[in-house]
Structure formats: structure tokens, C-alpha cells
Amino acid sequence: MVDYGIKDKVALITGASGDGLGRADALALAACGVKIAVMDIKESPETVELITRNGGIAKDYVADISKTEQVNAAVLQIEKDLGPVTILVNNASILTTVGMFGDIPAEKFNRDVEVNTIGTTNVTRACWKYMQAAKWGRIVMMSSIAGTYGGLGQSSYATTKASVIGLAKTLALEGARSNITANVIAPGVIQSQMAMTALRGDMLERMKKATAMRRFGELREIADTVTFLCSEKSSYITGQVLHVDGGLGLFVF
Numbered sequence: 001m002v003d004y005g006i007k008d009k010v011a012l013i014t015g016a017s018g019d020g021l022g023r024a025d026a027l028a029l030a031a032c033g034v035k036i037a038v039m040d041i042k043e044s045p046e047t048v049e050l051i052t053r054n055g056g057i058a059k060d061y062v063a064d065i066s067k068t069e070q071v072n073a074a075v076l077q078i079e080k081d082l083g084p085v086t087i088l089v090n091n092a093s094i095l096t097t098v099g100m101f102g103d104i105p106a107e108k109f110n111r112d113v114e115v116n117t118i119g120t121t122n123v124t125r126a127c128w129k130y131m132q133a134a135k136w137g138r139i140v141m142m143s144s145i146a147g148t149y150g151g152l153g154q155s156s157y158a159t160t161k162a163s164v165i166g167l168a169k170t171l172a173l174e175g176a177r178s179n180i181t182a183n184v185i186a187p188g189v190i191q192s193q194m195a196m197t198a199l200r201g202d203m204l205e206r207m208k209k210a211t212a213m214r215r216f217g218e219l220r221e222i223a224d225t226v227t228f229l230c231s232e233k234s235s236y237i238t239g240q241v242l243h244v245d246g247g248l249g250l251f252v253f
């Protein structure tokens with residue numbers, strides 16, 4: 001069995017209430033013996049149950065990540081309940097605003113920035129001090145191919161997904177000499193309920209054809225990447241953007 005070297009550390013995974021990527025990440029890290037805190041705008045009882053049923057440790061914290069006070073209070077509570085967070089998976093985000101740039105009302109665009117960019121920053125800031133104190137930390141940002149290539153009709157989402165790359169690269173620089181790594185995953189189309197309902201059937205078909213492997217990704221394939229980037233096994237990797245997309249960015253013909 002592979003020892004990932006992170007047993008008994010405390011990980012915070014945001015956006016793990018449903019059956020999407022956040023839950024898959026939480027289960028995968030729990031399987032490495034990591035204590036899991038999940039934070040979502042909704043309660044996450046099933047995620048906690050799935051982990052504790054298998055002998056793991058998990059607790060649920062409800063917070064809107066765009067609200068600084070809610071995030072700070074939750075992270076403080078995590079410290080009391082489980083210990084200081086030194087592994088952070090910034091997974092929560094919204095993709096609710098779709099339309100051509102000129103048609104998107106400013107309030108809707110700004111709400112995406114509030115959740116995806118400012119929310120991610122709120123959570124990271126609340127955990128950063130613990131990583132600095134521990135002289136060890138792992139930060140994974142969940143970006144998207146929309147953040148690296150742009151996304152037609154997804155200007156606000158793409159803007160926010162690009163913004164977390166800048167934050168991760170800067171934290172990689174600022175954390176480097178304290179053994180804190182910060183990396184970004186840019187998934188292609190992964191078979192979460194969110195992706196399968198947010199994208200129209202004809203769009204999904206076109207995206208599958210543009211993917212070298214001619215299939216969508218499985219939740220496990222992102223969770224395995226998250227586990228690696230959160231572990232001791234990736235100790236010399238920082239400031240990177242890793243596309244996990246089945247070759248969607250390659251010259252497919």
C-alpha cells in the first residue's frame with residue numbers, strides 16, 4: 001500500500017455537500033488517514049457519513065465562502081475540533097451565469113467573483129497562518145479549462161478560474177521556503193452532476209469528440225490527482241497548473 005505521508009493531518013475541502021468532486025476528494029484523502037473538514041453553503045451529512053462509516057474522521061461546517069466572518073468562524077471551529085488545517089482543497093465554486101459577455105448583468109458577474117475568487121481567497125487566508133506556523137502545507141485550487149483556455153459564454157466563470165491560478169502561483173512563491181506548496185488542477189469535462197446538467201447535450205458531444213481519449217473524466221481521476229498534490233509524494237511540485245482532461249488541449253483530429 002502507498003504511504004502518502006499525510007496520516008493524521010487536517011484537510012479542509014470546500015464544496016463537498018453533493019456527490020461531485022468535493023466529496024470524491026474528501027473520501028480519497030480520508031482513505032490516506034487524513035482528518036476531514038468539509039465546508040459548504042449546505043450541510044454535508046452524506047459525505048461525513050460515508051467517511052465515518054469506514055472508520056475515518058470527518059466533520060461538517062456550513063459557511064458561505066464569500067462571507068469572510070462565516071469562513072473565519074468555521075476555520076477556528078475546525079482548529080478546536082480537529083486541529084489546524086494544513087491541507088486545503090479549494091473546490092467550491094458556482095457556474096450559474098452563462099451567456100455572452102455583453103448580456104451578463106454586472107451583479108451576476110460580480111456574484112461569481114464573490115464566490116469563486118473572493119470566497120477562495122477567504123478560505124485560503126483563514127488557513128494560511130496554520131500552514132506557516134507548521135512550516136508545511138498543501139493548497140490545491142480547482143480551476144478549469146475555462147480558466148486556462150477561456151470559455152465561450154462563461155466569461156465570469158473563466159475570469160474566476162483564471163484568478164485562482166495567479167493566487168496559487170503567488171502562494172507557491174511565498175510559501176516555498178516553508179514547505180507550503182500551492183498547485184492548480186484544471187479539469188476537462190468530469191462526470192459530475194453539475195457538469196452533466198450545466199452543459200447542453202450537443203455541447204457535451206462536441207467536447208467528447210475534442211478530447212483525445214474520447215470520454216469524460218471520472219470523479220476518481222480528479223480525486224487521485226488531488227491526493228497526490230496534497231501528499232508528501234508531491235513535495236517538489238509547486239506553482240503548477242495540471243490539466244486533467246484526457247487530452248482535451250491536444251491537437252485532436
Ligand SMILES: NC(=O)c1ccc[n+]([C@@H]2O[C@H](COP(=O)([O-])OP(=O)(O)OC[C@H]3O[C@@H](n4cnc5c(N)ncnc54)[C@H](O)[C@@H]3O)[C@@H](O)[C@H]2O)c1
Pocket residue numbers: 014015016017018019020021022039040041042063064065066090091092093094095115119142143144145186187188189190191192193194195
Ligand atoms: N465537473 C466538471 O466537469 C468540472 C470541470 C472543470 C472544473 N470543475 C470544478 O471542480 C469543482 C467541483 O465541481 P463539481 O462538478 O463537483 O460541482 P458541484 O456544483 O457539484 O460542487 C460545487 C459545490 O460548491 C458549493 N458551493 C457553491 N457556492 C458556495 C458558497 N458560496 N459557499 C460554500 N460552498 C458553495 C455547492 O453547494 C457544491 O456543493 C468546481 O470548482 C468546478 O468549477 C468541474
